[in-house]
Amino acid sequence: MKKTSADVLPVEGGFGNEPLLAVDNLHVEFHTRQGTVRAVNGVSYTVSAGETLAVLGESGSGKSVTAQAIMGILDVPPAVIPKGEIRFKGTDLLKLTEEARTQVRGQRVAMIFQDALSALNPVFTVGWQISEMFRVHRGMSKADAMKKAVELMDRVRIPAARQRVNDYPHQFSGGMRQRIMIAMSIALDPEVLIADEPTTALDVTVQAQIMELLAELQRESQMGLILITHDLGVVADVADKIAVMYAGRIVENAPVHDIYKGPAHPYTKGLLDSIPRVDLKGQDLYAIKGLPPNLLDLPTGCAFHPRCPYRQDNCVTDHPPLHEISGTRGSACHYWREVLDD
Amino acid sequence: MGRYVIRRLIQAIPVLIGATLLIFVIVFALPGDPIAALFGDKRPDPAVAEVLREQYHLNDPLLLQYWYYISGVFLRLDFGVTFADVPVSELLLGKFQVTLNLALMALVMEAIIGVGLGLWAALRRGKATDTAILASTLLLISVPTLVSGFVLQLILGVKLKQWTGADIFPVAGTSAGWRAYLLPGFVLAGTSIAYLTRLTRTSLAETLRADYIRTATAKGLSRRRVIGRHGLRNALIPLVTYLGADLGNLMGGAVITESIFNLPGIGNQLFNSVYLREQPVVVGIVTVLVLIYILANLVVDLLYAVLDPRIRYE
Numbered sequence: 001m002k003k004t005s006a007d008v009l010p011v012e013g014g015f016g017n018e019p020l021l022a023v024d025n026l027h028v029e030f031h032t033r034q035g036t037v038r039a040v041n042g043v044s045y046t047v048s049a050g051e052t053l054a055v056l057g058e059s060g061s062g063k064s065v066t067a068q069a070i071m072g073i074l075d076v077p078p079a080v081i082p083k084g085e086i087r088f089k090g091t092d093l094l095k096l097t098e099e100a101r102t103q104v105r106g107q108r109v110a111m112i113f114q115d116a117l118s119a120l121n122p123v124f125t126v127g128w129q130i131s132e133m134f135r136v137h138r139g140m141s142k143a144d145a146m147k148k149a150v151e152l153m154d155r156v157r158i159p160a161a162r163q164r165v166n167d168y169p170h171q172f173s174g175g176m177r178q179r180i181m182i183a184m185s186i187a188l189d190p191e192v193l194i195a196d197e198p199t200t201a202l203d204v205t206v207q208a209q210i211m212e213l214l215a216e217l218q219r220e221s222q223m224g225l226i227l228i229t230h231d232l233g234v235v236a237d238v239a240d241k242i243a244v245m246y247a248g249r250i251v252e253n254a255p256v257h258d259i260y261k262g263p264a265h266p267y268t269k270g271l272l273d274s275i276p277r278v279d280l281k282g283q284d285l286y287a288i289k290g291l292p293p294n295l296l297d298l299p300t301g302c303a304f305h306p307r308c309p310y311r312q313d314n315c316v317t318d319h320p321p322l323h324e325i326s327g328t329r330g331s332a333c334h335y336w337r338e339v340l341d342d
Numbered sequence: 343m344g345r346y347v348i349r350r351l352i353q354a355i356p357v358l359i360g361a362t363l364l365i366f367v368i369v370f371a372l373p374g375d376p377i378a379a380l381f382g383d384k385r386p387d388p389a390v391a392e393v394l395r396e397q398y399h400l401n402d403p404l405l406l407q408y409w410y411y412i413s414g415v416f417l418r419l420d421f422g423v424t425f426a427d428v429p430v431s432e433l434l435l436g437k438f439q440v441t442l443n444l445a446l447m448a449l450v451m452e453a454i455i456g457v458g459l460g461l462w463a464a465l466r467r468g469k470a471t472d473t474a475i476l477a478s479t480l481l482l483i484s485v486p487t488l489v490s491g492f493v494l495q496l497i498l499g500v501k502l503k504q505w506t507g508a509d510i511f512p513v514a515g516t517s518a519g520w521r522a523y524l525l526p527g528f529v530l531a532g533t534s535i536a537y538l539t540r541l542t543r544t545s546l547a548e549t550l551r552a553d554y555i556r557t558a559t560a561k562g563l564s565r566r567r568v569i570g571r572h573g574l575r576n577a578l579i580p581l582v583t584y585l586g587a588d589l590g591n592l593m594g595g596a597v598i599t600e601s602i603f604n605l606p607g608i609g610n611q612l613f614n615s616v617y618l619r620e621q622p623v624v625v626g627i628v629t630v631l632v633l634i635y636i637l638a639n640l641v642v643d644l645l646y647a648v649l650d651p652r653i654r655y656e
Contacts, residue, residue, distance in 0.1 A: 073559045106562025113560075118553040122652055123575045136563060168651040184561070 018090045019046035020224045021070070021109070021192050026084035028065050028248075031077060037295045039065040041248040042084070047192060047224035052215075054227045054235035054256070056271070057245035060292050063228045066245075067194045070226075071111050072101050088192070107137055110190035114197040116177035120169040126153075126180045127165035133187040152183040156213060175206035179213065186217055193218070194226045199234060211238055232275055236260065241328070244268045247293045247303035250322065254329040264331035264340045266308045302333070310335045350643065354636040359412070361632040362625060366408050369621050376400070376619040411622070415629060422622035430626045434608060438630065440516060441607035444599065445592040447520070447527030448534070453585060456535045460542020465569070467547060475539065482536035491529040491602040498525055514604035526603040530596060534588050541584055546577040579649050586642030590635035 028040035040062040047053045055063045068074045070086050072093065086093045088109060093101060113119035121129060130152055131145035140148065146165065153161035156179040169177055178198060185193060195214060199207035215238045218225045229235060235242060236256065243253040244267065252265035263269040270288035290307035293299055299306055305315040315334060322330040325340075333339060377391045377400070394400075399407050414420040421430035463475040482490075499513035511525040549555065550573050558572040559565075597609035608627050615623035647653050 071560050073556055102562050102564060104562070106560060111560045113553065113557060115553065119557045121554040121558070121572050121576070123579075123650060124572075132563075133561060136561075136567065170652050181557075 018087060019048045020051075020089065021226075022046045022085075022087040023066065023070065024085040024087065026066060026069060026086065027082050028062070028069050028074070029080045029082060031080060035296050038298060039079075039248050039295060040069070041298075043245070043248070043250055045243045045250065045253065047226055049191065049224055050218070050222040051241070052218065052225040052227060052239045054229060054239035054242045055245060056229060056232065056235065056242055056268075058230055058292055060295060061245040062248035063245050064196055065248075067111065067196050067226065067228055070192075070194060071109065072105055073111075106133065106185075106190070107188045108190050109192040109194070110185040110188075111194040111196065112178075112181050112185050112198045115201045116174070116181040117169060117201075119181060120177060122169060125166045125168055126172070129169075130180065130184045130187060133184060137188055148187070149183075152187055153180070156180070156183045156186075156217075158183075174202050175210060178202060178206075178210050182210075182213065182217070186221070186223075189221060190223060192224045192226065194228070196228045197230070198227075200229070200231070207234065214238070232271055244271070247298055248295065249303065249332060250330075251304065251332045252330065253322075254325075258329055262340050262342075264325055264329065264336045265333045266310045266335075266339050267304050269339055269342070270307075310338060347640070347644070350640050354640075357636060358629070358632055362412060362629050363408060365628045366411065366621070366625050367404065369616075369619070369624050370404055370407075372616075372619060376621065411625065415626075421626040421629075424620055424623060430622050433623065434611065434626060434630070437606055437608045437611050440605055441593055441596050441600070441609060443516075443520075444523055444526055444530060444596055444605060444607060445589060447523040448531035448592045449585065449589055451527050452531045452534045452538055452588065455531075456538030457542050457581060459535075460539040461546055461574075463539065463543040464546035464550070467543075472543075475543075479536035479539045482532050485532070487529060487532065487598050488602075490532055491526075491599060494525055494529055495602060516605060522603075522605075526599050526605060529602070530592055530599040534592070538581065538584060538588075542577070542581055545580050546573060549573050549577040552576070575649070579646065582645050582649060583642055586638050586645070589638045590631065593634060594631055 022044075023046070024044050026040055026043045027038075030037040030039055039060075043062065043066050045053060045055070055066070057063045065074070065079075069079075069081060070093070074081075081094060084094070088104065093104060096104070120126070127146055127149045130149035131140075131142070134140040134145035134148050135142065138145075150161050150165050153165060158164060158176055158179050164172075169180070172180065178201075182198075193214075198214065199210050202210060211234060214225065214227075217223070227235060227239060239256045241253065241255050242259050243250050244259075244265065245251065246267050252259070252263065252268045254264070259268060260272070263272055267288070270286070273286040274288060276285055288307055293303050293306070299316075301317045302308070302315045302320050305311050308315065310333070312335065318334070320332045320334045322332045323336055324330050325336065331339070376398075377386060377394050380386070380394070381391075399410055402410075411422060414422060419431070421434070423429050424433060459475050459479075463472045466472045495513060498511045502511065503509050503513075510521070512522045516522045546569075550569065554576075555568060555573055558568045563572075593608075596605075596607055597613055599605070600607045600609035601613070608631075612624065612627050615627070
C-alpha cells in the first residue's frame with residue numbers, strides 16, 4: 001500500500017493547543033560567492049484553521065523565502081536553514097525525511113504562485129496538470145481524475161470548464177490562469193494554503209475577483225490561508241491578522257483592524273501613508289525614504305534605522321525585540337508608543 | 343496544419359531550384375572536359391567527341407542544359423544517364439540506402455548517447471561526473487573524423503577481433519548487416535554527439551530553473567516525476583530541432599567515413615563523380631540530398647508543434 005501522509009503525521013486533532021501551522025524563530029541563509037545573505041532572521045507566525053494571515057513586506061523582505069521554507073521548495077544549497085521550527089499540527093516539518101515531506105507538500109500544505117503563466121507547465125493541458133494531483137496522490141484513473149479536474153475548474157468558476165479542460169495555459173487569460181493555479185492547489189483539500197502574491201500580475205478588477213474566490217474557498221473548507229503580498233489594499237478585506245516583514249524579520253504583527261487604526265512600527269506607518277488616497281488628491285504621494293537594506297550587510301541595531309523618522313541613538317546599536325503591545329499584537333520598535341500615539 | 347504543410351512544401355521549390363542550379367553551374371565551371379575525361383588516358387577522336395557532345399547537349403547554353411536536366415528530374419523522375427549509359431537513378435538507389443542506413447545509425451547513436459550523457463551531466467551539475475562528461479565532449483569535438491575513424495577501426499575492429507576472436511565490429515563493407523554500421527555510425531556521429539550532449543545539458547539545466555518546475559515540486563511530486571515529466575518534455579524541444587537538422591549534415595558529411603570503412607554509399611560516389619566530372623550523377627546526388635534536407639526540416643517543424651503547443655501553424 002502506498003504510504004499516506006497520515007502515517008507520518010500525528011492523527012487529526014492530536015496537536016493540542018498548537019495552531020495549525022506555526023513558524024517558530026525561522027532563519028534562512030543563502031550562501032553565495034559574495035557572502036551569506038540572511039534572508040530570514042528569526043521569523044515566527046502562526047495560522048489556525050479558517051484564519052487568514054497576511055504577510056506584508058517589500059521585495060527582499062523574506063516573505064516569499066519563509067513561504068518556500070514552509071513548502072520545502074528552497075534550493076538547498078544555496079539555501080540553508082540553520083535555526084528554527086516549522087510545526088504543522090505539532091510536527092516539525094524540518095525534521096521529517098524528504099519522503100515524508102513530499103507527502104505533506106501539495107496534499108496538506110499547498111501553494112499558489114505569483115505569475116500563473118510561468119508557474120503552469122506550457123506543454124501540458126490545464127486538465128492534465130490539475131488531474132495529475134489525483135492520479136499521482138490518489139491513484140485515480142485518467143478518466144476519473146479528468147472528471148475531478150472539470151469539477152474543480154467549475155468550482156473556481158472557469159466558464160465552460162468541460163470544453164476548456166484540454167486547453168493549454170497560454171490559451172487562457174491571466175485571471176483564468178490564476179484560477180487554474182488555485183484549482184490545482186485546492187485539489188486535495190489542503191489544510192494550509194499559501195498564496196504568494198496571487199494577484200500581483202493581474203488587472204485590478206481581476207485582482208478583486210481572485211481575492212473573493214480565495215476568501216470563499218477558505219470559508220467553505222476552513223483552510224488556514226497565508227496571503228503574501230506587498231499590497232496593503234488587497235489585505236484589508238480578507239485578512240484576519242497581519243505580519244509586516246522587513247529585512248527578514250517581523251517588525252509588527254497585529255489583528256488587521258488594529259493596524260489600520262494605528263500602526264505601531266514606523267515601517268508599517270510608512271507603508272500605510274504611501275497608499276494613494278482620494279481625499280489627498282493633488283498632494284505629493286508619501287514615500288519611505290531610502291532603499292531596502294542590503295541583505296549581505298544588514299545595518300546594525302534596528303535594520304530600519306537608516307530610513308526611520310523616529311530614529312534615536314540606541315536604534316543604531318540596539319536591536320529591538322518584538323515588544324508585546326497586547327496579547328495579539330507586537331512591534332519591533334524601541335519607540336512603538338510614540339509611533340502608536342502619532 | 344494541412345495548409346501549413348502545403349505552404350512549406352511550396353516554399354521548398356525555390357530552395358530546390360536554387361540549390362540544384364548552383365551545383366549545376368559549379369560542376370560546369372570545373373576545369374576540364376567531360377568528354378576528354380570519358381576517354382581516360384586516350385586521345386578522343388574529334389568526330390566521335392563532337393557526336394557525343396551533341397548527344398549530351400554539351401554544346402547548348404548552360405541554362406538550357408539545366409532545363410533539360412531539371413525538367414527530366416521532376417516531370418519524369420529521370421535523373422539522366424551516366425557516360426557509361428547507366429541510369430543515374432539506378433546507380434544511386436543502392437548507394438543512398440547505404441548512406442541513409444549510416445546516417446540513421448549515427449542519428450540514433452547521437453540521440454541515445456548525446457541526450458543520455460547530457461541529461462546525466464545536467465543532473466550532476468558541478469560534480470565530477472559533469473566535469474568528466476564535458477571534458478570528453480571537448481575531446482570528441484577536437485579529434486577529426488580522419489583520426490578517430492582510423493583509430494577506432496584499428497582498436498575496435500582489428501585488435502578486438504584478434505584478442506577475443508569475435509567479430510563484433512566489422513572493419514569494412516556492409517556484409518555484416520546492421521552491425522556493419524555500428525563503428526562507422528559512431529565515427530560519423532562523433533562531433534554531433536558532443537554538441538548534443540552540451541545542448542542537452544544546457545537545455546535541461548535551464549528548464550529546471552523554470553517556475554513550473556517549482557510548481558511541480560510544490561505539488562508534492564517526486565523528484566523523478568518533476569524532472570522526468572515536467573522538465574524533460576520542455577528540455578527536449580530544442581534537441582529535436584538539432585537532431586532533425588543534423589540528419590542532412592550526417593548524410594552530406596559521410597564522405598570521409600564511407601571511405602575509411604569502405605562503405606559503398608553516395609559519399610564515395612559523389613567523390614568519384616566529381617573527379618570524373620559526371621555532371622548528372624553529382625547533380626542527382628545533390629538534388630536528393632537537398633530534398634532530404636528540406637523534408638527533415640519540415641518534419642522538425644511539425645514535431646515542434648506537437649511538442650510545444652504554444653506554436654500554432656495557422
